[in-house]
Amino acid sequence: MSDTKVYLLDGGSLVLDGFHVFWNKGPGGEIRFPVYSILVEHAEGRFLIDTGYDYDHVMKVLPFEKPIQSEDQTIPGALKKIGLEPKDIDVVFNSHFHFDHCGGNKHLPDAKKICHKSEVPQACNPQPFEKLGYSDVSFSAEAAEARGMTDQLLPGTTAQNSTFEGIEGDVELAKGVKLYFTPGHSIGHYSLMVNxxxxxxxxxxxxxxxTRQSLETLCQASFHIDPVAGVQSMQRVKQLAADHDAELFYSHDMESFETYRTGTLFYE
Ligand SMILES: [Zn+2]
Known part of the structure:
Protein backbone atom coordinates (compact mmCIF):
# COMPACT_ATOMS: atom_id res chain seq x y z
CA MET A 1 0.00 0.00 0.00
CA SER A 2 1.39 3.36 -0.96
CA ASP A 3 1.60 6.06 1.68
CA THR A 4 -0.78 8.99 1.75
CA LYS A 5 0.42 12.16 0.04
CA VAL A 6 -1.15 15.61 0.21
CA TYR A 7 -0.71 18.29 -2.43
CA LEU A 8 -2.01 21.83 -1.91
CA LEU A 9 -3.34 23.20 -5.20
CA ASP A 10 -2.72 26.95 -5.20
CA GLY A 11 -5.88 28.61 -6.53
CA GLY A 12 -4.76 32.24 -6.60
CA SER A 13 -5.87 35.00 -4.25
CA LEU A 14 -8.72 37.38 -3.41
CA VAL A 15 -9.20 40.52 -1.35
CA LEU A 16 -11.56 41.24 1.56
CA ASP A 17 -11.85 44.07 4.04
CA GLY A 18 -10.31 43.37 7.43
CA PHE A 19 -13.69 43.78 9.11
CA HIS A 20 -14.95 40.78 7.10
CA VAL A 21 -11.91 38.63 7.87
CA PHE A 22 -12.06 39.54 11.58
CA TRP A 23 -15.74 40.07 12.31
CA ASN A 24 -16.51 43.13 14.46
CA LYS A 25 -12.83 43.49 15.20
CA GLY A 26 -10.87 44.46 12.08
CA PRO A 27 -8.95 46.67 11.58
CA GLY A 28 -10.46 47.66 8.25
CA GLY A 29 -8.48 47.83 5.02
CA GLU A 30 -7.72 45.41 2.23
CA ILE A 31 -6.39 41.98 3.09
CA ARG A 32 -5.24 39.76 0.22
CA PHE A 33 -5.63 36.11 1.06
CA PRO A 34 -4.88 32.77 -0.62
CA VAL A 35 -7.36 30.19 -1.88
CA TYR A 36 -6.30 26.58 -2.27
CA SER A 37 -7.63 23.06 -2.69
CA ILE A 38 -6.35 19.87 -1.05
CA LEU A 39 -5.50 16.79 -3.10
CA VAL A 40 -5.13 13.58 -1.09
CA GLU A 41 -3.41 10.75 -2.95
CA HIS A 42 -4.46 7.66 -1.05
CA ALA A 43 -4.44 3.88 -1.50
CA GLU A 44 -8.26 4.13 -1.80
CA GLY A 45 -8.14 6.74 -4.58
CA ARG A 46 -7.52 10.39 -5.34
CA PHE A 47 -9.62 12.74 -3.21
CA LEU A 48 -9.92 16.44 -3.95
CA ILE A 49 -11.20 18.56 -1.08
CA ASP A 50 -12.61 21.83 -2.42
CA THR A 51 -11.94 23.30 -5.86
CA GLY A 52 -11.16 27.02 -5.43
CA TYR A 53 -12.85 29.88 -7.26
CA ASP A 54 -13.66 30.54 -10.89
CA TYR A 55 -11.95 33.72 -12.11
CA ASP A 56 -14.68 34.69 -14.60
CA HIS A 57 -17.38 34.20 -11.97
CA VAL A 58 -15.61 36.47 -9.48
CA MET A 59 -14.98 39.14 -12.12
CA LYS A 60 -18.65 39.05 -13.08
CA VAL A 61 -20.30 38.84 -9.65
CA LEU A 62 -17.73 39.96 -7.02
CA PRO A 63 -15.06 41.97 -8.88
CA PHE A 64 -14.39 43.95 -5.66
CA GLU A 65 -12.61 40.84 -4.38
CA LYS A 66 -9.91 41.59 -7.00
CA PRO A 67 -9.04 38.04 -8.08
CA ILE A 68 -5.50 37.20 -9.15
CA GLN A 69 -5.29 33.75 -10.73
CA SER A 70 -2.94 32.39 -13.38
CA GLU A 71 -3.66 29.45 -15.67
CA ASP A 72 -1.56 27.28 -13.31
CA GLN A 73 -3.91 28.27 -10.49
CA THR A 74 -7.07 26.86 -12.06
CA ILE A 75 -8.01 23.27 -11.15
CA PRO A 76 -7.01 21.86 -14.58
CA GLY A 77 -3.80 23.96 -14.52
CA ALA A 78 -2.77 22.97 -10.98
CA LEU A 79 -3.45 19.29 -11.70
CA LYS A 80 -1.46 19.48 -14.92
CA LYS A 81 1.53 20.79 -12.97
CA ILE A 82 1.65 17.51 -11.04
CA GLY A 83 1.02 15.34 -14.08
CA LEU A 84 -2.71 14.79 -13.57
CA GLU A 85 -5.90 15.54 -15.44
CA PRO A 86 -9.37 16.25 -14.01
CA LYS A 87 -10.51 12.73 -14.97
CA ASP A 88 -7.85 11.30 -12.61
CA ILE A 89 -9.78 12.58 -9.57
CA ASP A 90 -12.00 9.85 -8.07
CA VAL A 91 -13.85 11.81 -5.39
CA VAL A 92 -14.58 15.51 -4.86
CA PHE A 93 -15.53 16.51 -1.35
CA ASN A 94 -16.73 20.10 -0.82
CA SER A 95 -16.29 21.48 2.72
CA HIS A 96 -19.15 23.88 1.88
CA PHE A 97 -20.40 25.65 -1.24
CA HIS A 98 -19.09 29.19 -0.92
CA PHE A 99 -17.88 30.27 -4.35
CA ASP A 100 -14.19 30.04 -3.42
CA HIS A 101 -14.53 26.36 -2.49
CA CYS A 102 -16.55 24.97 -5.41
CA GLY A 103 -15.64 27.04 -8.50
CA GLY A 104 -13.60 24.25 -10.08
CA ASN A 105 -16.16 21.46 -9.59
CA LYS A 106 -17.43 22.05 -13.12
CA HIS A 107 -14.14 20.67 -14.47
CA LEU A 108 -14.67 17.34 -12.67
CA PRO A 109 -17.80 15.77 -14.14
CA ASP A 110 -16.44 12.22 -13.75
CA ALA A 111 -15.70 12.35 -10.02
CA LYS A 112 -18.02 11.10 -7.29
CA LYS A 113 -19.32 14.09 -5.29
CA ILE A 114 -19.79 14.25 -1.52
CA CYS A 115 -20.84 17.04 0.89
CA HIS A 116 -22.87 17.58 4.04
CA LYS A 117 -26.52 16.74 3.41
CA SER A 118 -27.66 20.31 4.18
CA GLU A 119 -25.24 22.15 1.88
CA VAL A 120 -26.96 21.58 -1.49
CA PRO A 121 -30.37 22.60 -0.07
CA GLN A 122 -28.70 25.73 1.37
CA ALA A 123 -27.12 26.56 -2.00
CA CYS A 124 -30.60 26.14 -3.53
CA ASN A 125 -32.19 28.48 -1.01
CA PRO A 126 -29.61 30.55 0.89
CA GLN A 127 -30.42 33.16 3.51
CA PRO A 128 -30.51 36.69 2.00
CA PHE A 129 -27.10 37.50 3.56
CA GLU A 130 -25.58 34.32 2.11
CA LYS A 131 -26.45 34.94 -1.53
CA LEU A 132 -23.05 36.26 -2.59
CA GLY A 133 -21.27 33.47 -0.74
CA TYR A 134 -23.38 30.91 -2.57
CA SER A 135 -23.27 32.83 -5.86
CA ASP A 136 -21.43 30.20 -7.95
CA VAL A 137 -23.87 27.34 -8.48
CA SER A 138 -22.07 25.84 -11.49
CA PHE A 139 -21.27 22.79 -9.32
CA SER A 140 -24.88 21.59 -9.27
CA ALA A 141 -27.61 21.40 -11.87
CA GLU A 142 -30.12 21.17 -9.02
CA ALA A 143 -28.89 24.37 -7.33
CA ALA A 144 -28.60 26.24 -10.64
CA GLU A 145 -32.19 25.34 -11.51
CA ALA A 146 -33.49 26.25 -8.06
CA ARG A 147 -31.80 29.68 -8.27
CA GLY A 148 -32.72 30.37 -11.92
CA MET A 149 -29.00 30.46 -12.76
CA THR A 150 -28.66 27.62 -15.26
CA ASP A 151 -26.63 29.97 -17.49
CA GLN A 152 -23.71 29.16 -15.13
CA LEU A 153 -23.73 25.45 -16.03
CA LEU A 154 -21.14 24.07 -18.41
CA PRO A 155 -22.69 21.90 -21.15
CA GLY A 156 -21.11 18.80 -19.53
CA THR A 157 -22.79 19.37 -16.17
CA THR A 158 -25.91 17.25 -15.79
CA ALA A 159 -28.26 16.42 -12.93
CA GLN A 160 -26.69 12.96 -12.95
CA ASN A 161 -23.01 13.95 -12.70
CA SER A 162 -23.57 16.83 -10.28
CA THR A 163 -25.58 14.92 -7.69
CA PHE A 164 -23.98 14.75 -4.24
CA GLU A 165 -23.92 12.00 -1.70
CA GLY A 166 -24.99 13.75 1.53
CA ILE A 167 -23.27 12.95 4.81
CA GLU A 168 -23.73 14.14 8.39
CA GLY A 169 -21.63 14.14 11.56
CA ASP A 170 -17.97 13.13 11.53
CA VAL A 171 -17.08 10.80 8.68
CA GLU A 172 -13.94 8.96 7.59
CA LEU A 173 -13.56 9.74 3.89
CA ALA A 174 -10.76 7.16 3.53
CA LYS A 175 -8.55 5.41 6.08
CA GLY A 176 -6.83 8.17 8.08
CA VAL A 177 -8.64 10.95 6.19
CA LYS A 178 -11.27 12.28 8.55
CA LEU A 179 -13.96 14.91 8.11
CA TYR A 180 -14.99 16.76 11.26
CA PHE A 181 -18.34 18.53 11.27
CA THR A 182 -17.63 22.18 12.18
CA PRO A 183 -20.80 24.20 11.37
CA GLY A 184 -21.34 27.91 11.92
CA HIS A 185 -19.47 29.44 8.99
CA SER A 186 -21.98 27.54 6.87
CA ILE A 187 -24.76 25.13 7.76
CA GLY A 188 -22.86 22.00 6.78
CA HIS A 189 -19.21 23.04 7.07
CA TYR A 190 -16.45 20.47 7.53
CA SER A 191 -12.82 20.61 8.61
CA LEU A 192 -10.37 17.90 7.52
CA MET A 193 -7.65 15.88 9.23
CA VAL A 194 -5.17 13.75 7.29
CA ASN A 195 -2.86 11.19 8.90
CA THR A 211 -6.23 32.52 9.83
CA ARG A 212 -4.02 31.60 12.76
CA GLN A 213 -5.08 34.84 14.47
CA SER A 214 -8.75 33.96 13.91
CA LEU A 215 -8.35 30.70 15.81
CA GLU A 216 -6.16 32.13 18.56
CA THR A 217 -8.63 34.94 19.26
CA LEU A 218 -11.79 32.92 18.44
CA CYS A 219 -12.64 35.66 15.92
CA GLN A 220 -14.54 34.25 12.97
CA ALA A 221 -15.16 35.82 9.58
CA SER A 222 -18.26 37.96 9.10
CA PHE A 223 -19.63 35.33 6.71
CA HIS A 224 -21.54 32.80 8.80
CA ILE A 225 -24.99 31.39 9.40
CA ASP A 226 -24.58 30.77 13.14
CA PRO A 227 -21.81 32.65 14.93
CA VAL A 228 -22.32 30.82 18.24
CA ALA A 229 -21.85 27.47 16.47
CA GLY A 230 -18.86 29.10 14.73
CA VAL A 231 -17.15 29.79 18.06
CA GLN A 232 -17.89 26.25 19.27
CA SER A 233 -16.42 24.86 16.05
CA MET A 234 -13.22 26.88 16.56
CA GLN A 235 -12.95 25.52 20.09
CA ARG A 236 -13.48 22.04 18.70
CA VAL A 237 -10.75 22.50 16.09
CA LYS A 238 -8.31 23.62 18.82
CA GLN A 239 -9.16 20.59 20.94
CA LEU A 240 -8.81 18.19 17.99
CA ALA A 241 -5.38 19.60 17.19
CA ALA A 242 -4.30 19.13 20.82
CA ASP A 243 -5.77 15.61 21.10
CA HIS A 244 -4.14 14.39 17.87
CA ASP A 245 -0.93 16.46 18.03
CA ALA A 246 -1.97 17.79 14.62
CA GLU A 247 -0.39 20.69 12.76
CA LEU A 248 -3.01 23.34 11.95
CA PHE A 249 -3.33 24.63 8.39
CA TYR A 250 -5.55 27.67 7.79
CA SER A 251 -7.69 28.31 4.73
CA HIS A 252 -7.14 32.00 4.01
CA ASP A 253 -3.97 33.09 5.83
CA MET A 254 -1.34 34.54 3.48
CA GLU A 255 1.42 34.57 6.08
CA SER A 256 0.90 30.86 6.85
CA PHE A 257 0.27 29.93 3.23
CA GLU A 258 3.65 31.28 2.17
CA THR A 259 5.25 28.59 4.36
CA TYR A 260 3.15 25.72 2.90
CA ARG A 261 4.34 23.30 0.20
CA THR A 262 2.56 23.93 -3.09
CA GLY A 263 3.00 23.12 -6.78
CA THR A 264 4.90 19.85 -7.23
CA LEU A 265 5.88 19.71 -3.55
CA PHE A 266 3.78 17.60 -1.18
CA TYR A 267 3.35 16.27 2.36
CA GLU A 268 3.78 12.57 3.13
ZN1 LIG B 1 -16.56 29.99 3.18
Missing amino acids: FANRRPILFTIDAAY
Whole structure:
Protein backbone atom coordinates (compact mmCIF):
# COMPACT_ATOMS: atom_id res chain seq x y z
CA MET A 1 0.00 0.00 0.00
CA SER A 2 1.39 3.36 -0.96
CA ASP A 3 1.60 6.06 1.68
CA THR A 4 -0.78 8.99 1.75
CA LYS A 5 0.42 12.16 0.04
CA VAL A 6 -1.15 15.61 0.21
CA TYR A 7 -0.71 18.29 -2.43
CA LEU A 8 -2.01 21.83 -1.91
CA LEU A 9 -3.34 23.20 -5.20
CA ASP A 10 -2.72 26.95 -5.20
CA GLY A 11 -5.88 28.61 -6.53
CA GLY A 12 -4.76 32.24 -6.60
CA SER A 13 -5.87 35.00 -4.25
CA LEU A 14 -8.72 37.38 -3.41
CA VAL A 15 -9.20 40.52 -1.35
CA LEU A 16 -11.56 41.24 1.56
CA ASP A 17 -11.85 44.07 4.04
CA GLY A 18 -10.31 43.37 7.43
CA PHE A 19 -13.69 43.78 9.11
CA HIS A 20 -14.95 40.78 7.10
CA VAL A 21 -11.91 38.63 7.87
CA PHE A 22 -12.06 39.54 11.58
CA TRP A 23 -15.74 40.07 12.31
CA ASN A 24 -16.51 43.13 14.46
CA LYS A 25 -12.83 43.49 15.20
CA GLY A 26 -10.87 44.46 12.08
CA PRO A 27 -8.95 46.67 11.58
CA GLY A 28 -10.46 47.66 8.25
CA GLY A 29 -8.48 47.83 5.02
CA GLU A 30 -7.72 45.41 2.23
CA ILE A 31 -6.39 41.98 3.09
CA ARG A 32 -5.24 39.76 0.22
CA PHE A 33 -5.63 36.11 1.06
CA PRO A 34 -4.88 32.77 -0.62
CA VAL A 35 -7.36 30.19 -1.88
CA TYR A 36 -6.30 26.58 -2.27
CA SER A 37 -7.63 23.06 -2.69
CA ILE A 38 -6.35 19.87 -1.05
CA LEU A 39 -5.50 16.79 -3.10
CA VAL A 40 -5.13 13.58 -1.09
CA GLU A 41 -3.41 10.75 -2.95
CA HIS A 42 -4.46 7.66 -1.05
CA ALA A 43 -4.44 3.88 -1.50
CA GLU A 44 -8.26 4.13 -1.80
CA GLY A 45 -8.14 6.74 -4.58
CA ARG A 46 -7.52 10.39 -5.34
CA PHE A 47 -9.62 12.74 -3.21
CA LEU A 48 -9.92 16.44 -3.95
CA ILE A 49 -11.20 18.56 -1.08
CA ASP A 50 -12.61 21.83 -2.42
CA THR A 51 -11.94 23.30 -5.86
CA GLY A 52 -11.16 27.02 -5.43
CA TYR A 53 -12.85 29.88 -7.26
CA ASP A 54 -13.66 30.54 -10.89
CA TYR A 55 -11.95 33.72 -12.11
CA ASP A 56 -14.68 34.69 -14.60
CA HIS A 57 -17.38 34.20 -11.97
CA VAL A 58 -15.61 36.47 -9.48
CA MET A 59 -14.98 39.14 -12.12
CA LYS A 60 -18.65 39.05 -13.08
CA VAL A 61 -20.30 38.84 -9.65
CA LEU A 62 -17.73 39.96 -7.02
CA PRO A 63 -15.06 41.97 -8.88
CA PHE A 64 -14.39 43.95 -5.66
CA GLU A 65 -12.61 40.84 -4.38
CA LYS A 66 -9.91 41.59 -7.00
CA PRO A 67 -9.04 38.04 -8.08
CA ILE A 68 -5.50 37.20 -9.15
CA GLN A 69 -5.29 33.75 -10.73
CA SER A 70 -2.94 32.39 -13.38
CA GLU A 71 -3.66 29.45 -15.67
CA ASP A 72 -1.56 27.28 -13.31
CA GLN A 73 -3.91 28.27 -10.49
CA THR A 74 -7.07 26.86 -12.06
CA ILE A 75 -8.01 23.27 -11.15
CA PRO A 76 -7.01 21.86 -14.58
CA GLY A 77 -3.80 23.96 -14.52
CA ALA A 78 -2.77 22.97 -10.98
CA LEU A 79 -3.45 19.29 -11.70
CA LYS A 80 -1.46 19.48 -14.92
CA LYS A 81 1.53 20.79 -12.97
CA ILE A 82 1.65 17.51 -11.04
CA GLY A 83 1.02 15.34 -14.08
CA LEU A 84 -2.71 14.79 -13.57
CA GLU A 85 -5.90 15.54 -15.44
CA PRO A 86 -9.37 16.25 -14.01
CA LYS A 87 -10.51 12.73 -14.97
CA ASP A 88 -7.85 11.30 -12.61
CA ILE A 89 -9.78 12.58 -9.57
CA ASP A 90 -12.00 9.85 -8.07
CA VAL A 91 -13.85 11.81 -5.39
CA VAL A 92 -14.58 15.51 -4.86
CA PHE A 93 -15.53 16.51 -1.35
CA ASN A 94 -16.73 20.10 -0.82
CA SER A 95 -16.29 21.48 2.72
CA HIS A 96 -19.15 23.88 1.88
CA PHE A 97 -20.40 25.65 -1.24
CA HIS A 98 -19.09 29.19 -0.92
CA PHE A 99 -17.88 30.27 -4.35
CA ASP A 100 -14.19 30.04 -3.42
CA HIS A 101 -14.53 26.36 -2.49
CA CYS A 102 -16.55 24.97 -5.41
CA GLY A 103 -15.64 27.04 -8.50
CA GLY A 104 -13.60 24.25 -10.08
CA ASN A 105 -16.16 21.46 -9.59
CA LYS A 106 -17.43 22.05 -13.12
CA HIS A 107 -14.14 20.67 -14.47
CA LEU A 108 -14.67 17.34 -12.67
CA PRO A 109 -17.80 15.77 -14.14
CA ASP A 110 -16.44 12.22 -13.75
CA ALA A 111 -15.70 12.35 -10.02
CA LYS A 112 -18.02 11.10 -7.29
CA LYS A 113 -19.32 14.09 -5.29
CA ILE A 114 -19.79 14.25 -1.52
CA CYS A 115 -20.84 17.04 0.89
CA HIS A 116 -22.87 17.58 4.04
CA LYS A 117 -26.52 16.74 3.41
CA SER A 118 -27.66 20.31 4.18
CA GLU A 119 -25.24 22.15 1.88
CA VAL A 120 -26.96 21.58 -1.49
CA PRO A 121 -30.37 22.60 -0.07
CA GLN A 122 -28.70 25.73 1.37
CA ALA A 123 -27.12 26.56 -2.00
CA CYS A 124 -30.60 26.14 -3.53
CA ASN A 125 -32.19 28.48 -1.01
CA PRO A 126 -29.61 30.55 0.89
CA GLN A 127 -30.42 33.16 3.51
CA PRO A 128 -30.51 36.69 2.00
CA PHE A 129 -27.10 37.50 3.56
CA GLU A 130 -25.58 34.32 2.11
CA LYS A 131 -26.45 34.94 -1.53
CA LEU A 132 -23.05 36.26 -2.59
CA GLY A 133 -21.27 33.47 -0.74
CA TYR A 134 -23.38 30.91 -2.57
CA SER A 135 -23.27 32.83 -5.86
CA ASP A 136 -21.43 30.20 -7.95
CA VAL A 137 -23.87 27.34 -8.48
CA SER A 138 -22.07 25.84 -11.49
CA PHE A 139 -21.27 22.79 -9.32
CA SER A 140 -24.88 21.59 -9.27
CA ALA A 141 -27.61 21.40 -11.87
CA GLU A 142 -30.12 21.17 -9.02
CA ALA A 143 -28.89 24.37 -7.33
CA ALA A 144 -28.60 26.24 -10.64
CA GLU A 145 -32.19 25.34 -11.51
CA ALA A 146 -33.49 26.25 -8.06
CA ARG A 147 -31.80 29.68 -8.27
CA GLY A 148 -32.72 30.37 -11.92
CA MET A 149 -29.00 30.46 -12.76
CA THR A 150 -28.66 27.62 -15.26
CA ASP A 151 -26.63 29.97 -17.49
CA GLN A 152 -23.71 29.16 -15.13
CA LEU A 153 -23.73 25.45 -16.03
CA LEU A 154 -21.14 24.07 -18.41
CA PRO A 155 -22.69 21.90 -21.15
CA GLY A 156 -21.11 18.80 -19.53
CA THR A 157 -22.79 19.37 -16.17
CA THR A 158 -25.91 17.25 -15.79
CA ALA A 159 -28.26 16.42 -12.93
CA GLN A 160 -26.69 12.96 -12.95
CA ASN A 161 -23.01 13.95 -12.70
CA SER A 162 -23.57 16.83 -10.28
CA THR A 163 -25.58 14.92 -7.69
CA PHE A 164 -23.98 14.75 -4.24
CA GLU A 165 -23.92 12.00 -1.70
CA GLY A 166 -24.99 13.75 1.53
CA ILE A 167 -23.27 12.95 4.81
CA GLU A 168 -23.73 14.14 8.39
CA GLY A 169 -21.63 14.14 11.56
CA ASP A 170 -17.97 13.13 11.53
CA VAL A 171 -17.08 10.80 8.68
CA GLU A 172 -13.94 8.96 7.59
CA LEU A 173 -13.56 9.74 3.89
CA ALA A 174 -10.76 7.16 3.53
CA LYS A 175 -8.55 5.41 6.08
CA GLY A 176 -6.83 8.17 8.08
CA VAL A 177 -8.64 10.95 6.19
CA LYS A 178 -11.27 12.28 8.55
CA LEU A 179 -13.96 14.91 8.11
CA TYR A 180 -14.99 16.76 11.26
CA PHE A 181 -18.34 18.53 11.27
CA THR A 182 -17.63 22.18 12.18
CA PRO A 183 -20.80 24.20 11.37
CA GLY A 184 -21.34 27.91 11.92
CA HIS A 185 -19.47 29.44 8.99
CA SER A 186 -21.98 27.54 6.87
CA ILE A 187 -24.76 25.13 7.76
CA GLY A 188 -22.86 22.00 6.78
CA HIS A 189 -19.21 23.04 7.07
CA TYR A 190 -16.45 20.47 7.53
CA SER A 191 -12.82 20.61 8.61
CA LEU A 192 -10.37 17.90 7.52
CA MET A 193 -7.65 15.88 9.23
CA VAL A 194 -5.17 13.75 7.29
CA ASN A 195 -2.86 11.19 8.90
CA PHE A 196 0.52 10.30 7.41
CA ALA A 197 3.04 7.49 7.70
CA ASN A 198 6.00 9.77 8.39
CA ARG A 199 4.81 12.99 9.99
CA ARG A 200 2.28 14.59 12.34
CA PRO A 201 -1.32 14.75 11.14
CA ILE A 202 -2.44 17.94 9.41
CA LEU A 203 -5.71 19.48 10.52
CA PHE A 204 -7.15 21.78 7.87
CA THR A 205 -9.46 24.23 9.62
CA ILE A 206 -11.00 25.18 6.27
CA ASP A 207 -13.27 28.18 6.92
CA ALA A 208 -13.92 27.43 10.60
CA ALA A 209 -10.84 29.68 11.02
CA TYR A 210 -9.54 31.72 8.09
CA THR A 211 -6.23 32.52 9.83
CA ARG A 212 -4.02 31.60 12.76
CA GLN A 213 -5.08 34.84 14.47
CA SER A 214 -8.75 33.96 13.91
CA LEU A 215 -8.35 30.70 15.81
CA GLU A 216 -6.16 32.13 18.56
CA THR A 217 -8.63 34.94 19.26
CA LEU A 218 -11.79 32.92 18.44
CA CYS A 219 -12.64 35.66 15.92
CA GLN A 220 -14.54 34.25 12.97
CA ALA A 221 -15.16 35.82 9.58
CA SER A 222 -18.26 37.96 9.10
CA PHE A 223 -19.63 35.33 6.71
CA HIS A 224 -21.54 32.80 8.80
CA ILE A 225 -24.99 31.39 9.40
CA ASP A 226 -24.58 30.77 13.14
CA PRO A 227 -21.81 32.65 14.93
CA VAL A 228 -22.32 30.82 18.24
CA ALA A 229 -21.85 27.47 16.47
CA GLY A 230 -18.86 29.10 14.73
CA VAL A 231 -17.15 29.79 18.06
CA GLN A 232 -17.89 26.25 19.27
CA SER A 233 -16.42 24.86 16.05
CA MET A 234 -13.22 26.88 16.56
CA GLN A 235 -12.95 25.52 20.09
CA ARG A 236 -13.48 22.04 18.70
CA VAL A 237 -10.75 22.50 16.09
CA LYS A 238 -8.31 23.62 18.82
CA GLN A 239 -9.16 20.59 20.94
CA LEU A 240 -8.81 18.19 17.99
CA ALA A 241 -5.38 19.60 17.19
CA ALA A 242 -4.30 19.13 20.82
CA ASP A 243 -5.77 15.61 21.10
CA HIS A 244 -4.14 14.39 17.87
CA ASP A 245 -0.93 16.46 18.03
CA ALA A 246 -1.97 17.79 14.62
CA GLU A 247 -0.39 20.69 12.76
CA LEU A 248 -3.01 23.34 11.95
CA PHE A 249 -3.33 24.63 8.39
CA TYR A 250 -5.55 27.67 7.79
CA SER A 251 -7.69 28.31 4.73
CA HIS A 252 -7.14 32.00 4.01
CA ASP A 253 -3.97 33.09 5.83
CA MET A 254 -1.34 34.54 3.48
CA GLU A 255 1.42 34.57 6.08
CA SER A 256 0.90 30.86 6.85
CA PHE A 257 0.27 29.93 3.23
CA GLU A 258 3.65 31.28 2.17
CA THR A 259 5.25 28.59 4.36
CA TYR A 260 3.15 25.72 2.90
CA ARG A 261 4.34 23.30 0.20
CA THR A 262 2.56 23.93 -3.09
CA GLY A 263 3.00 23.12 -6.78
CA THR A 264 4.90 19.85 -7.23
CA LEU A 265 5.88 19.71 -3.55
CA PHE A 266 3.78 17.60 -1.18
CA TYR A 267 3.35 16.27 2.36
CA GLU A 268 3.78 12.57 3.13
ZN1 LIG B 1 -16.56 29.99 3.18
